[in-house]
Amino acid sequence: MSTQQAEPESQEAPDDPAMNGAESPAADEQTGGGMVDDHAEKRAELEGETVHIKVFRYDPEVEGKQEPRFDDFHVPFEKGMTVLDAVMYARDEYDSSLTFRHSCRQAVCGSDAFFVNGKQRLGCKTQISDLEQPVRIEPLPHQEVVKDLVVDMDHFYDQMHTVEPYFQDEDTPATEDLEEQRQTPENREKIKMSSRCIWCGACMSSCNIAAGDNEYLGPAAINKAYKFAMDDREDEQIKEHRLRILEQEHGVWRCQTQFSCTEVCPKDIPLTEHIQELKREAVKKNLKFW
Amino acid sequence: MSQSYNRGLVEDFGRWKEFSAGMWAWIFHKFTGWVLIGYLFTHIAVLSTSIDGAQGKTTMVGGEELNVYTATLQGLEGLFLIRLLEVGLLAVAVFHILNGLRLLMVDLGVGLEAQDKSFYASLILTGAITVASVPTFLTGVTI
Numbered sequence: 001m002s003t004q005q006a007e008p009e010s011q012e013a014p015d016d017p018a019m020n021g022a023e024s025p026a027a028d029e030q031t032g033g034g035m036v037d038d039h040a041e042k043r044a045e046l047e048g049e050t051v052h053i054k055v056f057r058y059d060p061e062v063e064g065k066q067e068p069r070f071d072d073f074h075v076p077f078e079k080g081m082t083v084l085d086a087v088m089y090a091r092d093e094y095d096s097s098l099t100f101r102h103s104c105r106q107a108v109c110g111s112d113a114f115f116v117n118g119k120q121r122l123g124c125k126t127q128i129s130d131l132e133q134p135v136r137i138e139p140l141p142h143q144e145v146v147k148d149l150v151v152d153m154d155h156f157y158d159q160m161h162t163v164e165p166y167f168q169d170e171d172t173p174a175t176e177d178l179e180e181q182r183q184t185p186e187n188r189e190k191i192k193m194s195s196r197c198i199w200c201g202a203c204m205s206s207c208n209i210a211a212g213d214n215e216y217l218g219p220a221a222i223n224k225a226y227k228f229a230m231d232d233r234e235d236e237q238i239k240e241h242r243l244r245i246l247e248q249e250h251g252v253w254r255c256q257t258q259f260s261c262t263e264v265c266p267k268d269i270p271l272t273e274h275i276q277e278l279k280r281e282a283v284k285k286n287l288k289f290w
Numbered sequence: 291m292s293q294s295y296n297r298g299l300v301e302d303f304g305r306w307k308e309f310s311a312g313m314w315a316w317i318f319h320k321f322t323g324w325v326l327i328g329y330l331f332t333h334i335a336v337l338s339t340s341i342d343g344a345q346g347k348t349t350m351v352g353g354e355e356l357n358v359y360t361a362t363l364q365g366l367e368g369l370f371l372i373r374l375l376e377v378g379l380l381a382v383a384v385f386h387i388l389n390g391l392r393l394l395m396v397d398l399g400v401g402l403e404a405q406d407k408s409f410y411a412s413l414i415l416t417g418a419i420t421v422a423s424v425p426t427f428l429t430g431v432t433i
Contacts, residue, residue: 118305118308119308208313256316257312257316257393257396257397257405258312258313258315258316259310259311259312259313259405259406260310260312260313262312263310263312270402270403272312272396272402272405273399273402276396276397276399276402277399279397280397280398280399
């Protein structure tokens with residue numbers, strides 16, 4: 001999209017206004033409801049302008065790129081342009097060696113979490129017009145950089161798997177007795193937000209505690225555990241097993257309620273709330289009145 | 291999650307302008323907590339003069355014979371700096387109490403979506419109480 005748009009701009013100027021005119025009614029219909037006046041103003045300011053982005057560059061395998069640096073790109077602005085669109089344009093038009101992960105471009109796959117202007121954000125979900133320029137785009141902090149904006153996610157995935165993120169049953173019934181396991185609407189509602197996680201790693205990267213404690217499960221993994229621990233369909237023993245993992249020293253108790261994870265989560269999951277609830281569950285489990 | 295090279299200040303105090311409410315609340319709570327612990331020790335030092343005082347020890351202050359404990363307290367209270375520090379101590383204690391209540395609510399899972407507002411509220415309330423305390427703390431002291 002971005003490449004098609006930019007070329008005619010430089011070739012024939014008169015075409016541009018007509019194109020914008022034809023484009024805007026349709027776009028307004030799509031986004032009309034959610035748009036705030038403030039955004040519209042900022043967008044109007046940027047119309048026909050270029051956006052200045054500063055992108056972190058580092059490549060350990062190429063001589064001369066081993067020293068981390070920032071590259072400046074001036075990308076032609078286009079209505080609805082996201083941070084991801086901008087770096088894609090920079091890659092396609094200016095420097096094909098610019099490396100970053102992306103896939104779905106609609107905040108579902110969770111590949112393109114970057115550190116944009118000092119905050120962990122999803123590139124495809126962040127409007128460039130909402131940001132102050134120059135837009136500084138860096139790889140996620142507290143994770144090792146593989147190349148440019150690509151970070152090593154292994155540790156994050158390890159933590160996710162630690163909490164056994166899959167449905168478990170004490171004993172699976174015989175094949176002929178297998179049946180659909182239904183969940184009550186109330187219970188579904190309870191775990192709804194926690195099930196929205198897309199494993200982007202923004203929360204883990206924003207967490208001060210996770211940065212200093214490699215063993216800490218981190219917000220994403222605890223949220224994943226919450227999803228299963230709160231699911232009524234699992235047996236009581238399995239819930240207890242889950243809480244035993246969570247209540248350990250580097251589990252829920254590391255959380256210091258700084259709310260950083262909740263602030264950055266692109267899917268608006270109330271992570272701190274979930275961690276706090278599991279803390280209470282862990283206490284309740286160990287309280288005995290005898 | 292270690293870094294193989296220096297990427298500059300990332301989520302460090304150098305980026306304090308980008309900290310969110312929850313982070314500031316955490317930093318202030320830690321800071322005020324340490325100040326209060328520090329105060330406890332100076333408090334013990336001053337209070338310990340009451341042992342000598344109870345044993346009837348006296349000291350000469352301005353040609354007047356005073357009980358050691360009374361003399362210590364009056365001497366300290368006569369200092370402008372001490373009065374100023376008392377205002378500071380009150381501010382620190384009030385914030386720690388208010389934010390402590392906020393953290394209690396957070397632990398109980400009450401109003402987590404308003405955690406930033408409750409932080410600002412505790413800041414404002416702390417400011418108001420501190421300002422209101424100034425006449426009480428600073429009257430009758432000569433600089």
